[in-house]
Amino acid sequence: MSTATLRKSSLAGGQAPRWLPFAVGAGALVLGAALASLAGFSIGLWAVFAGLLFVVAGPAVVGAIEGRRKGVDALARYLVYGAFLLALIPLVSVIYTVLARGLPGLDLNMLMTSMGGVTGATDNAAAAGETPVYGGAYHAILGTLVVTFWATLMSVPVGLLTAIFLVEYSGGRISGLIARIITFLVDVMTGIPSIVAGLFAAALFVQIFDDPSMRMGFIASVALSVLMIPTVVRNAEEMLRIVPNELREASYALGVRKWRTIAKVVIPTAISGISSGVTLAIARVIGETAPILVTAGFVTTINANAFSGWMTTLPTYIYYQIVTPTSPTNPGISEGRAWSAALILIVIVMVLNLLARLIAKIFAPKTGR
Amino acid sequence: MSKRIDVESLNVYYGDFLAVEDVNIQIDPRAVTAFIGPSGCGKSTFLRTLNRMHEVVPGARVEGKVNLDGEDLYGRGVDPVRVRSQVGMVFQRPNPFPTMSIRDNVLAGAKLNSRRMSRSAADELVESSLRGANLWEEVKDRLGKPGSGLSGGQQQRLCIARTIAVKPDVILMDEPCSALDPISTLAVEDLISELQEEYTVVIVTHNMQQAARVSHKTAFFNIAGTGKPGRLIEYAPTQEIFNNPKNQATEDYVSGRFG
Incomplete structure (x- = not known):
């Protein structure tokens, strides 16, 4: 040494x-x-x-x-x-x-009340220190959750089934051609500007209901699902493709039908990746502003029904608080609300991400002896 | 149950490419039949036609007849899924389902088909299948643990247990020991000689000692050159193939003078 x-x-x-x-x-x-x-x-x-x-x-x-x-x-x-x-x-x-x-503006008022009844006078009084700051983002939080929920409910089945077709059923000559066309269209859809998706959904419902001022939360959900579907398809397709072919063959060799093999072997094996992909797709569209404005409108009151009445989401709430402050002489109050709402939005996205990890962990193929 | 297989002038195609040409062979029940031959000669492809697994590959098709106890597997209206529940298959690489426990892997054939089964019947099937695969003693205390946690040899025996749990008549094995060490190989070979008492066993192997050890009859496949179809060259009792082959190519191959 x-x-x-x-x-x-x-x-x-x-x-x-x-x-x-x-x-x-x-x-x-x-x-x-x-x-x-x-x-x-x-x-x-x-x-x-x-x-x-x-x-x-x-x-x-x-x-x-x-x-x-x-x-x-x-x-x-x-x-x-x-x-x-x-x-x-x-x-x-x-x-x-x-x-x-x-953080300073994030209190129970912010979380639990809407902007209903809050006027410039209320904000001026708060700015002068006579009253606490009234008004919050409860209606916007609710609107965000409702709109995103319906968008997810539409995008996940469509996206997942499309991915299953692309991976499992595109072996033939004609279906292979269809699969190539779908893949191309999905790629194109990925690049659609979000405002275009909003205008598409708005125009669609104006056509259906023959009412040029038709706006409701569900139309916003349709717009968001147009943005979500390509992401879900792409992600689910990749996740399904990395499921080893050996597992499919093992299942076929046991006399299991193709759809059962897909439902019980392929999807469970890929579910952790698919679920985290879905969550990431949600996180991407939850912050969209433009398509919401043209489809769901903007209100200051609580509306939990996506199928009637206008609806506010956190991004549009932030936008309006900044652009048209409740009290033009004391815009600081509205600005504070906007920052608090932004914080809430970030927390929601973060929680979704953590949720995705949790789901991925729960569903992940088990190891150990 | 155990059934015999008669193959009559079978051609196997991938798209327009003729992979295996004009195979005629009679495979005996309650016996082990080995397929040997160089890589790419079509023995695995041919094996997969015996339970219609080859059609999983897009564009693959066959011409000719495969009779399982006189019933044509390629007759009109034959459901490939029902064929596969009678003709099981074990693959080259052990492939237990990663999302399932050892117990669920054994029950996979029943569970994936949503067959209802009482708990005691399921327990019985798990035990008998694992005993049949010589794995019961090693795993009986950890049936709830994931199958992917087992060693390679144990995984392969788990796959065999999974195959016999659906009670097939025939078990096809595609190089079942090529990914295993000699001790696991020995365990699987012992198992194969036990399986022949109840099943028709067909095994593809690259290991000629293995073919000599476990099989009763051996079929030698060969290929004339790249792009040419594989053919069945010689089919005879194993002793004869290894000690007294009739065909020059067979003799060259089994004595190691190939190529």
């Missing part, structure tokens, strides 16, 4: 200490601050200088200690670190801003 430490190994080169990235990072921050203050200090400038110094100095130091090849390797590694931190900035910034501005 002692001789080994005395004699230098011919295989080992110089070794940079493990704390080097942190030391370089700290140095870059200090030097970056100094450089930034030379050019008139701002946080953005500081971040840019510090980041550049980090990416340049780190590899240079590593190269000096460990040699050229290790230096190039370190350059790639530090670029990856840098890109990761860069991608983190907007994420952290959004969460921080929404929390900082949304």
Whole structure:
């Protein structure tokens, strides 16, 4: 042992200490601050200088200690670190801003009351400190849940069955052709601007009911499902395709019919991926604003019935609170409501994501002995 | 129950490609028949025509007759699903259903078809099938655990238990030991020689010692060249194929002088 430490190994080169990235990072921050203050200090400038110094100095130091090849390797590694931190900035910034501005207004009033009866005078009184802030987003939360529920209820069966056709039933010549056409159309549908989906749904129901001002929550659900279906199809198709063919054959070889094989072997095997895909599709459309505006309208009161009357969802609520504040002289109150509503929306999406993970975990093929 | 299989001038196609040409063979009940031959000679393809599994591949079709105790599997109006419940199959790679427990894997044939079954009858079927597959002693304490947690050899025996649980007349095995170690292979081979007392067993293998060990009759398949159809070259009792083959190609293959 002692001789080994005395004699230098011919295989080992110089070794940079493990704390080097942190030391370089700290140095870059200090030097970056100094450089930034030379050019008139701002946080953005500081971040840019510090980041550049980090990416340049780190590899240079590593190269000096460990040699050229290790230096190039370190350059790639530090670029990856840098890109990761860069991608983190907007994420952290959004969460921080929404929390900082949304949390103060998030109280029982916000969660449990609607904007019914809340006028500019109420907000002015609240701004003057005479009354608490009245009015909340209960109707918008309810509207979001109802509209999304109906959209999911329509998209999941259509999307899942389409995916089953594409994966399991497109073997023949004609069905293969149909499958290629469907795949192409699904790809096109993925790229539809959301406002176009909204206008489609609105126009459809105007045609059906022959009423140019026809608006209700269900029309918004139709618009959202137009946006959801391609995502669900694409995701479910991929999940079904990775189910090993051996399992299908094993089932056929036991004398099990094709539809039973699909229903009881293929789908259960893929269900965890499908369910998380569905949740992600929901999370994507839950924040849509434009298609809701043209299909469900906007109200300040509670409406839980998707089949009659106008309906508000969180995105349209946020939009209206910002664009047309309840009290034009004291827009800060409405702005606070908008931030709180944004926070609620983010929490809903986050809960959906956690739910997807939970479902995926529950349904995942079991392992263990 | 155990049935004999008579194949008359069978051609197997994938689309327009003739994969196996003009096979005539009589497979005995209560015996093990082995198919040997080089890779790509069509022995697996031919095996899959015996329970109509080949038609799972789009474009695959056959010409000719396969008679199971005199009933043509390819006759008009024959339901491939009913054929497969009489002719079971074990695959090259063990493929237990990953979402099911060991017990549910054995009951898969009944459960997937939603056959109603009392709990005691199900327990009995699980035990008899697992005993039949020489697996009962190893798994009886963990029937509720997932089948994918077993070793490869145990998984393969679980798949055999799953196959015999539907009480077929014939069991087809497509290289059942090629993914297993020698000890698991021995366990499966022992099982095969027990299975022949009740079933017609047909096994495809690349391992000639295995064919010599377990089978009564052996069929040698060969292919003239790439793109040419596979053919049945020689079919005889195993002793004869290995010790005294009539055909030069068979002799070259079994003595290792092939190619």
